[in-house]
Amino acid sequence: MSDRSDLLMLRDKLRAFAEARDWDQFHSPKNLSMALMVEVAELMEHFQWLTEAQTGNLDAGKKAVVAEELADILLYLVRLADKLDVDLKQAALHKLGKNAVKYPAEQVRGSAKKYSEY
Amino acid sequence: MSDRSDLLMLRDKLRAFAEARDWDQFHSPKNLSMALMVEVAELMEHFQWLTEAQTGNLDAGKKAVVAEELADILLYLVRLADKLDVDLKQAALHKLGKNAVKYPAEQVRGSAKKYSEY
Amino acid sequence: MSDRSDLLMLRDKLRAFAEARDWDQFHSPKNLSMALMVEVAELMEHFQWLTEAQTGNLDAGKKAVVAEELADILLYLVRLADKLDVDLKQAALHKLGKNAVKYPAEQVRGSAKKYSEY
Amino acid sequence: MSDRSDLLMLRDKLRAFAEARDWDQFHSPKNLSMALMVEVAELMEHFQWLTEAQTGNLDAGKKAVVAEELADILLYLVRLADKLDVDLKQAALHKLGKNAVKYPAEQVRGSAKKYSEY
Numbered sequence: 001m002s003d004r005s006d007l008l009m010l011r012d013k014l015r016a017f018a019e020a021r022d023w024d025q026f027h028s029p030k031n032l033s034m035a036l037m038v039e040v041a042e043l044m045e046h047f048q049w050l051t052e053a054q055t056g057n058l059d060a061g062k063k064a065v066v067a068e069e070l071a072d073i074l075l076y077l078v079r080l081a082d083k084l085d086v087d088l089k090q091a092a093l094h095k096l097g098k099n100a101v102k103y104p105a106e107q108v109r110g111s112a113k114k115y116s117e118y
Numbered sequence: 119m120s121d122r123s124d125l126l127m128l129r130d131k132l133r134a135f136a137e138a139r140d141w142d143q144f145h146s147p148k149n150l151s152m153a154l155m156v157e158v159a160e161l162m163e164h165f166q167w168l169t170e171a172q173t174g175n176l177d178a179g180k181k182a183v184v185a186e187e188l189a190d191i192l193l194y195l196v197r198l199a200d201k202l203d204v205d206l207k208q209a210a211l212h213k214l215g216k217n218a219v220k221y222p223a224e225q226v227r228g229s230a231k232k233y234s235e236y
Numbered sequence: 237m238s239d240r241s242d243l244l245m246l247r248d249k250l251r252a253f254a255e256a257r258d259w260d261q262f263h264s265p266k267n268l269s270m271a272l273m274v275e276v277a278e279l280m281e282h283f284q285w286l287t288e289a290q291t292g293n294l295d296a297g298k299k300a301v302v303a304e305e306l307a308d309i310l311l312y313l314v315r316l317a318d319k320l321d322v323d324l325k326q327a328a329l330h331k332l333g334k335n336a337v338k339y340p341a342e343q344v345r346g347s348a349k350k351y352s353e354y
Numbered sequence: 355m356s357d358r359s360d361l362l363m364l365r366d367k368l369r370a371f372a373e374a375r376d377w378d379q380f381h382s383p384k385n386l387s388m389a390l391m392v393e394v395a396e397l398m399e400h401f402q403w404l405t406e407a408q409t410g411n412l413d414a415g416k417k418a419v420v421a422e423e424l425a426d427i428l429l430y431l432v433r434l435a436d437k438l439d440v441d442l443k444q445a446a447l448h449k450l451g452k453n454a455v456k457y458p459a460e461q462v463r464g465s466a467k468k469y470s471e472y
Contacts, residue, residue, distance in 0.1 A: 006125045006207045013214055020223040026230045026285050028170035029184075033162045034284035036191075037391060040158050041277030044151045048270035049262050049466035051406070052146035056201065066147075067204040071213035073154075073195055074206055077188065083174065086185040088192055089124045095189035096131055105138040112144045112403035144403050152402035155273060159395030166388035167348035167380050169288070230285035242361045242443045249450055256459040262466045264406035265420075269398045272427075276394050280387045288382035292437065302383075303440040306431065307449035309390075310442055313427055319410065322421040324428055325360045331425035332367055341374040348380045 007078060007088050014079045029084055036076040043069035125206050128196045136197070150198040157194055161187035243324050246314045254315070265320050272312040279305035361442050364432045372433070383438055390430040397423035 018024050046066055047055045058066060081088045136142050164184055165173045176184060199206045254260050282302055283291045294302060317324045372378050400420055401409045412420060435442045 004122070006123050010207075010210055010214075017214070017217070021221060021226050022228040023226075023230065025228070029173035029176075030165045030168060030170045031284055033158070033165050033173075034280055034388065037155075037158050037162060038277045038281045038284060040151070040155050041274045044155060044270055045274045047148045047151050048267055048274060050148060052148045055147035055151075058147075058202070063202065063204070066202060067209045068213055068216075070195065070199050070202070070204050070206060071209035074210045075213060075217075077191055077195065078210075081188050084176070084181065084184060084188070086181070086188055088188060089128075091185045091189035092128055092192045092196075095186055095193060096128075096135070098186075099135070099193075103139060108139050108141075110140040110143070112141065149402055152270065152398055156395045156399045156402060159392045162388055163392045166385055166392060240358070242359050246443075246446055246450075253450070253453070257457060257462050258464040259462075259466065261464070265409035265412075266401045266404060266406045269394070269401050269409075273391075273394050273398060276387070276391050280391060283384045283387050286384060288384045291383035291387075294383075294438070299438065299440070302438060303445045304449055304452075306435050306438070306440055306442060307445035309431055310446045311449060311453075313424065313431065314446075317424050320412070320417065320420060320424070322417070322424055324424060325364075327421045327425035328364055328428045328432075331422055331429060332364075332371070334422075335371070335429075339375060344375050344377075346376040346379070348377065 005089065010075065010078045011082045014075060015082065018079070027079065027083055029080060032076060032080040032083060036073065036080060039069060039072040039076055043073065123207065125196060128193065129200045132193060132197045133200065145197065145201055147198060147202055150194060150201060154191065154194040154198060157187060157190040161191065241325065243314060246311065247318045250311060250315045251318065263315065263319055265316060268312060268316040268319060272309065272316060275305060275308040275312055279309065359443065361432060364429065365436045368429060368433045369436065381433065381437055383434060386430060386434040386437060390427065390434060393423060393426040393430055397427065 018027060043066065046062065046069070078088065081091075136145060161184065164180065164187070196206065199209075254263060279302065282298065282305070314324065317327075372381060397420065400416065400423070432442065435445075
């Protein structure tokens, strides 16, 4: 059943949502990538004038607003992956495996230097 | 067990990944929102000169590259939600409920006008 | 005099604006890059569900709104360049020269392939 | 003459550049807004793991790289404004005037709170 996987469950709900509204016609990957970007910017707007420490210590009201922005990002991401026929979970696990090779723990510990600089 | 939820499974793997590398110190929500944004831009770069139709019909090589960008986005999103102590799945379901009220199917069918214009 | 150069004129006005408000303390390049990004996203939001053709044919009301977004982007860009002590005009002319070498007209005519693919 | 205005001079050079390459066909405002966003993200990538203080104190090598990103941003912005038939200088001056009213110096001094919060 769909509740085995959060991501598939959300994918299915978003499919039904778009279908009920005949919005599939607007959901080209190009357009969805723009919508995704706009949502990330709305999140970032909350952080732009805060210090790093402040962003790690939001009050409850701000946190609720930020949670909604995170939701928007996830929803567009899931929808975009669906339209591209990409299995997000498999893609994420595959990438985690690549990252583990690219950034060996003993070599990069405590450093945020980009991979290419090693 | 963690495999009940994709998102919690990824959250746990990312926690371990950051801990093994002592990267937690760089993972302020502010910084992670920037990293998330950069990944979305890397995705978008693949689409910027393509038509909408072309982005819906990528060849296998391009699709593999794009899948990896989607993975990067999901990984940073999950990590960011964790640092903000936000339950992504609950947030997404909550937002879906709000969207259903905001965009009644019978009223918005076939139109991409923004909610505020109704 | 400053009015020989649009960019220097704007730089000076923005310096005075920030100084009068004691905002310099918030204007780290990191923060300004985030603010710049947010403004670009506000622009992009106007285009995300439009076709390419529609974005080239905005009505007067939409055009006025979009012009204001472009202004916000330019203002943050000029401010950011100032804080980084970069001469925007010189940098732009230098980059134009590099682009002319990187994309020889006779070789790339009519193609939007990225430089790296040649 | 064109050298009265940096922005018009760059606009004219970019027109000639696109025309020589037959790139006008790709330069819809929609596409250019995406390209602009990608350039801002490339800039931001340099800052994402740095502290605010570090971004205000780049070494010469980093500064040269960052200057080139700023140039890319300006070039796409000027091109986009041209395709939208917007006079960037006038738009910027107009917006500065509005900002002066929106953020009265005596009222906002030393605070980065957003206008809407006043």
